[in-house]
Amino acid sequence: MAQQDEFDPRDHRTTTTEQGRFCVARCSCGWRGPARRARSLAREDAEGHLAAG
Ligand SMILES: [Zn+2]
Numbered sequence: 001m002a003q004q005d006e007f008d009p010r011d012h013r014t015t016t017t018e019q020g021r022f023c024v025a026r027c028s029c030g031w032r033g034p035a036r037r038a039r040s041l042a043r044e045d046a047e048g049h050l051a052a053g
Contacts, residue, residue: 014046025049 013028016039025033025046033045 012050014043014050016042016046 011028012031015026017024017026018039019035022035022037023039023042024035025042027046027049031049033042033049036042036045
């Protein structure tokens with residue numbers, strides 16, 4: 001995985017983070033998706049963010 005301190009604002013690097021029973025998509029640009037109950041849904045949020053950005 002990418003090192004988190006390598007922040008490049010030109011590059012959107014999405015990851016999914018588990019928070020309790022939920023999964024949240026996050027991006028290196030600071031974007032953060034809603035809490036999802038499934039990692040697959042969080043990944044869809046991340047893909048949507050990449051498509052919109
Ligand atoms: Zn982003």
